[in-house]
Structure formats: structure tokens, C-alpha cells
Amino acid sequence: MYGIYIHVPFCIRKCPYCDFYSVASSEDLRKEYLLALRNQILSFDRVAADTVYFGGGTPSLLSPEEIAGIIALLRGRFDIEDGAEITMECNPATAGTAEFRGFLDAGVNRLSLGCQSFQEKTLRSLGRLHSADEAKTAVRDAREAGFANISVDLMLGIPFETPEIAERDALAAAELEVQHVSAYLLRICEGTPFAEGVPGIPDDDLQAECYRRFCGVMDAAGYRQYEISNFAVPGYESRHNLKYWQCGHWLGFGPGAHMSDSVRRHSFVPDIRSFIDAFRGGPVPDPLSLMKDEGTVDAEEYIITSLRTSSGLDAGVLQERFGSSLTSEQISFLARCRDAGLAETEGEHIRLTREGFLVSNSILSELI
Numbered sequence: 001m002y003g004i005y006i007h008v009p010f011c012i013r014k015c016p017y018c019d020f021y022s023v024a025s026s027e028d029l030r031k032e033y034l035l036a037l038r039n040q041i042l043s044f045d046r047v048a049a050d051t052v053y054f055g056g057g058t059p060s061l062l063s064p065e066e067i068a069g070i071i072a073l074l075r076g077r078f079d080i081e082d083g084a085e086i087t088m089e090c091n092p093a094t095a096g097t098a099e100f101r102g103f104l105d106a107g108v109n110r111l112s113l114g115c116q117s118f119q120e121k122t123l124r125s126l127g128r129l130h131s132a133d134e135a136k137t138a139v140r141d142a143r144e145a146g147f148a149n150i151s152v153d154l155m156l157g158i159p160f161e162t163p164e165i166a167e168r169d170a171l172a173a174a175e176l177e178v179q180h181v182s183a184y185l186l187r188i189c190e191g192t193p194f195a196e197g198v199p200g201i202p203d204d205d206l207q208a209e210c211y212r213r214f215c216g217v218m219d220a221a222g223y224r225q226y227e228i229s230n231f232a233v234p235g236y237e238s239r240h241n242l243k244y245w246q247c248g249h250w251l252g253f254g255p256g257a258h259m260s261d262s263v264r265r266h267s268f269v270p271d272i273r274s275f276i277d278a279f280r281g282g283p284v285p286d287p288l289s290l291m292k293d294e295g296t297v298d299a300e301e302y303i304i305t306s307l308r309t310s311s312g313l314d315a316g317v318l319q320e321r322f323g324s325s326l327t328s329e330q331i332s333f334l335a336r337c338r339d340a341g342l343a344e345t346e347g348e349h350i351r352l353t354r355e356g357f358l359v360s361n362s363i364l365s366e367l368i
Ligand code: SF4
Pocket: 010, 011, 012, 013, 014, 015, 018, 019, 020, 022, 056, 057, 058, 091, 114
């Protein structure tokens, strides 16, 4: 079963830490993008899908009518399962109760709100457009509009963060009774203003303590950590994102979007003009030929992505799907991780513990 990702490459203003592909929106550019998107979608063969994900960029810069139009197009082109998870990312600065109602009526049934923090000082240091109160109000408005599946995105390792601030952010999310929380560690990306230097970034030990304290609050509030950076009320795990972590199948539409048939990956260059030029004339017979071949999905990728999840790596799947098994060196390295409390093994499953998650980059680079 496929997932479908739609990249909406527009933002009001670029956040200084962000390296996702996005440009400023205008009425004309949006129209051209929507037409090219339509033609790209119509270029692909019919598949069955059980998730749709509008990511960005800022999908909530599209109107409810535009989102409804894309969902109707997807339903016409693909076999979208009844009860499919249809997620839309939303910037709290761009929507209120009326827009949320519109998105719900359009067919979106899961909202992912990019709150990033519930503290004024940290929001300012991240250059966000919304205040802490506006972020909380957006969650309440979305619920009032009828959304029963709400996720908030938060960040850890942000300037001037302390374990107390991390704990307060986790508590605020829990008190808002959202069903899902993502908490990603700030990455300093090349080419962003933050890469030129940003004061107040906590050191590794402090970041580790922030992560532990954040996870502790999530545990106490009844969320289950099912991936390094993701927590859910049981039953509300992101079905779409699990496809990425389990090396599943998905189609990705729009500039910068990736897709995988679980054997090969392709992506479209992150450039809206090239995207519009490629698809402005109508559907094309061989859309993959316009995309970059990103290579095969291999055992290494499965090991890396599966060890990010709490269900971990399944040696049976590694053998069955990739005809591969762990080497004796890898097995003895993982045994040392287990003895150090960084990993657990159960039958054919190997998973990292929370302390293992904290040093997962080192574990994975040693393992691979
Ligand atoms: S963080 Fe989100 S809102 Fe900010 S520039 Fe990146 S995609 Fe746009």
C-alpha cells in the first residue's frame, strides 16, 4: 500500500534554521504550481494508497478549496482507501478556526502544527512568525473546528534551551491533549543563516539532558515513543511517516519531493521553475525520466531507518527483503551495545534503548 506526499513549496518568510525547499508565494506562481502538480499526478499509474501527506513549505498557505481540489484529483487518479490518513502541515501563524473547518471539510483528517516551542524567548530566537499563545490557540482552534487527530512539532537543542524549558514544552503539549508530538533536534544546516553562527546552542551533554527530560514528561503523560523523535497516544502513530522508517512505498509530488517503490528512489529537483516547466504542457508518458535516480533501497538503509524506531531492526526482514544478514562483527558490536544498556535484543529484533537513541549517530556509523 502506497503513501502519497505532496510538497507545497511556499512560505511567508524563511526561518533562519530551515533548509526545506520553499519560496515566497504569489497568486500567479501558485496557479502555475497547482497546474504542474495536477499534470505530474496524472502522469503516474493508478496505485492503492492509505495515506496522504501535505508537507512543505507551508501547505496551509493553500486555501481549503485548493486542498479539496488536490484531494479530489488524488481520489480520481489513485485508489485512496476509505479511512486513509490525510495529514496537512500547518503553520500556527496562517490559520484559525474558519480555515481549519475548511481543511476538515476538504478531507484532511490529521493536522500537524509547526509550533516548535511554547516559550516566547525560544520562538523569537528561531525567528518564528507566531507567539507561544498563538501556537496554543491554533491547537485549540483546530480541535474546536473538529480535528480529533492533532500533532504538534517541537524542537530540541534550540538556542538557550535548558532541561526545564524542554520539560515545560513537553508539558504544554501534553496539557493541550494532542494525540501526537514530534520533537526534532535542531540541525545546523549548511547555507542557512544559523550556519553562520547562532549564540546559545546547548552543548551535547545539555542537549542529552533536555531530550531525557522531554521524554520523561511524554512517558508520564501516557505517550509512547515509537521513533527517536516521535511520541503518540497509542493508536495515533503517523501511518505515513512509518512508511519512510520501514522503507515502504510512497509517491512524492512537487519540487524537492522524493518517492520510493521500496526498490528504487527518485526525486524531483528542488526548483519550482523547473517543476513548472516540466509539467506545464500536460501529463508526461515517463515521469520518472524527469526525476533524479536516487539509487536502490538497500539493507544499509533498512538498518539505519529501522533502528530509529522503537520496534527496531528485524533480522528476518533484513534476510527476506534484502537477502542480507548482520556480519559477525556487527553482531558482536550490537552485543557490546546491549551490555552497555544502549540496545536490547528479543528473538530476531534488535532495538536501541533511549540511551542508545541519544548516541544513535555513533552507533549507526560504527554499525554501517
Ligand atoms: S520551518 Fe517551516 S515555516 Fe519555516 S521556512 Fe521552513 S518550511 Fe517554512
